[in-house]
Amino acid sequence: xxxxxxxxxxxxxxxxxxxxxxxxxxxxxxxxxxxxxxxxxxxxxxxxxxxxxxxxxxxxxxxxxxxxxxxxxxxxxxxxxxxxxxxxxxxxxxxxxxxxxxxxxxxxxxxxxxxxxxxxxxxxxxxxxxxxxxxxxxxxxxxxxxxxxxxxxxxxxxxxxxxxxxxxxxxxxxxxxxxxxxxxxxxxxxxxxxxxxxxxxxxxxxxxxxxxxxxxxxxxxxxxxxxxxxxxxxxxxxxxxxxxxxxxxxxxxxxxxxxxxxxxxxxxxxxxxxxxxxxxxxxxxxxxxxxxxxxxxxxxxxxxxxxxxxxxxxxxxxxxxxxxxxxxxxxxxxxxxxxxxxxxxxxxxxxxxxxxxxxxxxxxxxxxxxxxxxxxxxxxxxxxxxxxxxxxxxxxx
Amino acid sequence: xxxxxxxxxxxxxxxxxxxxxxxxxxxxxxxxxxxxxxxxxxxxxxxxxxxxxxxxxxxxxxxxxxxxxxxxxxxxxxxxxxxxxxxxxxxxxxxxxxxxxxxxxxxxxxxxxxxxxxxxxxxxxxxxxxxxxxxxxxxxxxxxxxxxxxxxxxxxxxxxxxxxxxxxxxxxxxxxxxxxxxxxxxxxxxxxxxxxxxxxxxxxxxxxxxxxxxxxxxxxxxxxxxxxxxxxxxxxxxxxxxxxxxxxxxxxxxxxxxxxxxxxxxxxxxxxxxxxxxxxxxxxxxxxxxxxxxxxxxxxxxxxxxxxxxxxxxxxxxxxxxxxxxxxxxxxxxxxxxxxxxxxxxxxxxxxxxxxxxxxxxxxxxx
Numbered sequence: 001x002x003x004x005x006x007x008x009x010x011x012x013x014x015x016x017x018x019x020x021x022x023x024x025x026x027x028x029x030x031x032x033x034x035x036x037x038x039x040x041x042x043x044x045x046x047x048x049x050x051x052x053x054x055x056x057x058x059x060x061x062x063x064x065x066x067x068x069x070x071x072x073x074x075x076x077x078x079x080x081x082x083x084x085x086x087x088x089x090x091x092x093x094x095x096x097x098x099x100x101x102x103x104x105x106x107x108x109x110x111x112x113x114x115x116x117x118x119x120x121x122x123x124x125x126x127x128x129x130x131x132x133x134x135x136x137x138x139x140x141x142x143x144x145x146x147x148x149x150x151x152x153x154x155x156x157x158x159x160x161x162x163x164x165x166x167x168x169x170x171x172x173x174x175x176x177x178x179x180x181x182x183x184x185x186x187x188x189x190x191x192x193x194x195x196x197x198x199x200x201x202x203x204x205x206x207x208x209x210x211x212x213x214x215x216x217x218x219x220x221x222x223x224x225x226x227x228x229x230x231x232x233x234x235x236x237x238x239x240x241x242x243x244x245x246x247x248x249x250x251x252x253x254x255x256x257x258x259x260x261x262x263x264x265x266x267x268x269x270x271x272x273x274x275x276x277x278x279x280x281x282x283x284x285x286x287x288x289x290x291x292x293x294x295x296x297x298x299x300x301x302x303x304x305x306x307x308x309x310x311x312x313x314x315x316x317x318x319x320x321x322x323x324x325x326x327x328x329x330x331x332x333x334x335x336x337x338x339x340x341x342x343x344x345x346x347x348x349x350x351x352x353x354x355x356x357x358x359x360x361x362x363x364x365x366x367x368x369x370x371x372x373x374x375x376x377x378x379x380x381x382x383x384x385x386x387x388x389x390x391x392x393x394x395x396x397x
Numbered sequence: 398x399x400x401x402x403x404x405x406x407x408x409x410x411x412x413x414x415x416x417x418x419x420x421x422x423x424x425x426x427x428x429x430x431x432x433x434x435x436x437x438x439x440x441x442x443x444x445x446x447x448x449x450x451x452x453x454x455x456x457x458x459x460x461x462x463x464x465x466x467x468x469x470x471x472x473x474x475x476x477x478x479x480x481x482x483x484x485x486x487x488x489x490x491x492x493x494x495x496x497x498x499x500x501x502x503x504x505x506x507x508x509x510x511x512x513x514x515x516x517x518x519x520x521x522x523x524x525x526x527x528x529x530x531x532x533x534x535x536x537x538x539x540x541x542x543x544x545x546x547x548x549x550x551x552x553x554x555x556x557x558x559x560x561x562x563x564x565x566x567x568x569x570x571x572x573x574x575x576x577x578x579x580x581x582x583x584x585x586x587x588x589x590x591x592x593x594x595x596x597x598x599x600x601x602x603x604x605x606x607x608x609x610x611x612x613x614x615x616x617x618x619x620x621x622x623x624x625x626x627x628x629x630x631x632x633x634x635x636x637x638x639x640x641x642x643x644x645x646x647x648x649x650x651x652x653x654x655x656x657x658x659x660x661x662x663x664x665x666x667x668x669x670x671x672x673x674x675x676x677x678x679x680x681x682x683x684x685x686x687x688x689x690x691x692x693x694x695x696x697x698x699x700x701x702x703x704x705x706x707x708x709x710x711x712x713x714x715x716x717x718x719x720x721x722x723x724x725x726x727x728x729x730x731x732x733x734x735x736x737x738x739x740x741x742x743x744x745x746x747x748x749x750x751x752x753x754x755x756x757x758x759x760x761x762x763x764x
Contacts (some may be wrong), residue, residue: 211598335746340747342591367742
């Protein structure tokens with residue numbers, strides 16, 4: 001056993017740091033640090049910079065243009081990107097759809113769609129949840145009926161993140177209502193510009209507009225956009241969800257968030273002393289730090305196993321639960337640390353204006369982030385669903 | 398011992414609940430939220446007419462109430478109805494300072510609904526400490542900055558604290574002043590609050606103030622006013638927590654997943670039970686803080702610190718669990734729970750947070 005980075009790992013870390021120092025503009029990193037809403041251009045710009053470097057798809061095999069890094073390098077990369085406040089890469093095409101296409105798509109689909117994900121030509125969004133099919137995803141009702149060379153799609157998807165920017169959506173649709181729910185689902189790729197599709201924004205409790213409802217009325221989808229076999233979509237959906245979960249421990253976000261809390265706690269005064277010297281507050285910070293240190297190692301252990309051939313299974317669920325608990329605890333500290341200055345609704349920061357913020361610590365919209373990140377224990381299979389998976393795998397039933 | 402409401406309180410609660418149910422809905426709330434000052438004046442006047450503001454003061458002060466129990470009862474109803482109106486800052490907190498200082502003409506205007514106030518006391522570096530005042534007064538000319546002054550823009554006149562003598566943390570040497578809104582040298586940088594309402598950064602650059610009460614004796618007035626405001630805040634949060642708990646309970650028995658109501662999943666049912674248990678704890682903490690308000694200062698303060706600490710912890714549990722058990726729907730601006738959860742959480746940033754009150758409680762109760 002050796003818990004230290006190897007020479008090769010350290011060299012890689014230096015390379016990543018040098019890359020971030022030259023390619024990530026201060027303007028963009030400040031926007032990320034202050035929790036501002038990134039524009040489509042911001043996200044596409046960063047995507048293009050990573051692609052030019054060959055670092056856009058760390059987990060893809062080299063044959064498809066990926067970096068095919070090992071688990072430790074992926075961890076180092078995520079960690080460095082989060083500390084440098086680099087934008088999060090939009091995951092829908094790169095980390096969710098691509099693994100499905102690589103495993104279950106036909107040659108034509110791979111040749112057509114994968115390069116377009118790297119080039120940024122397509123912006124994908126995810127059509128999974130429906131108003132009555134959240135945790136119970138398999139009960140989804142959006143229907144696709146085959147008519148000649150097309151499927152005709154009718155129904156409604158919801159919680160579609162960044163759907164307002166997307167030109168493509170991968171969808172779970174019902175193609176057979178006569179069988180067990182899971183056995184009648186198919187996986188379709190749908191062009192968002194097809195007539196009959198309507199995208200409506202959902203405003204979240206922090207005022208952000210990142211999720212949408214997507215409505216389908218008699219939408220025609222060519223049959224060649226079916227992935228794999230008709231009525232086998234549930235298998236692909238589950239495969240995709242394990243990939244969605246592996247990125248969800250959020251070690252990098254938590255590390256960066258905790259550093260910000262400490263920075264502010266050194267400057268914020270309470271009873272004539274820096275808040276970080278207050279035993280109650282210092283204990284809260286230390287407690288989370290201890291949990292984060294252990295979770296970070298759990299994350300490394302699990303991704304190393306996965307890299308060695310074992311698919312991330314129940315451990316991914318464990319990481320998701322613990323990772324989100326820690327991130328949310330840090331969001332909670334971030335609002336506590338600024339005291340009364342958590343109260344202002346900092347819309348200026350969100351819109352990226354240059355208005356001076358009232359808070360003297362330049363902490364950004366910490367309360368808005370606290371509220372917004374309540375979602376991380378809900379989406380991607382809620383923590384209750386994850387606990388159900390863990391219990392089922394470990395104890396059967 | 399008797400935990401029943403008096404006949405008078407029962408009537409007040411019934412009529413207030415009825416009135417708020419009819420006059421407040423998501424439409425009036427959105428109107429207040431999107432208005433320039435965060436205040437809807439119709440509601441303010443209607444409530445004043447009902448005698449709500451009068452109930453904040455004793456008979457000697459021109460009102461007809463003023464006890465901890467009166468105030469807790471009213472604010473719990475305001476919280477239950479999720480009212481976005483600044484009764485706490487604009488009338489109770491500032492009004493109690495004025496009443497104690499003998500400014501009874503202003504209190505009469507307040508009770509009639511013709512006056513709105515804002516108390517500019519906290520500063521960018523004072524966090525929750527009441528004794529930290531850097532703003533200075535030399536012969537009534539004020540210089541300094543006040544932080545997150547709730548209701549500053551909507552108020553007719555500001556009450557400002559400033560130091561005339563002593564160290565930055567001395568309790569002695571703090572005076573209180575009226576500052577007119579159009580005073581030369583006064584800047585109000587207004588902003589909306591995430592849980593509704595407005596506040597402002599108030600900068601005083603050689604501003605003229607007129608003295609309230611005795612020179613250098615402001616701290617005692619502030620401490621008492623903050624004490625009753627903390628009770629009111631706890632009661633308001635209790636009302637909001639009740640509303641959040643009811644919404645969640647209703648959702649759990651209605652929402653179907655996997656072919657049955659999600660309330661039938663034991664993992665959720667037990668968490669709902671924990672919420673209900675904490676609700677009873679919260680109610681008792683508020684009853685104690687209100688009921689001991691007229692006791693000696695130490696007993697009063699111990700129970701206020703206990704209540705605000707417990708509400709901070711229980712409030713966080715109720716807000717977070719309500720959202721989590723609802724799922725995505727609770728994350729949307731449109732759904733009532735989102736507003737309620739924000740108000741419960743942000744209450745922890747008013748009048749001292751969970752840790753601040755824990756420390757104060759420890760200091761008073763250590764053997």
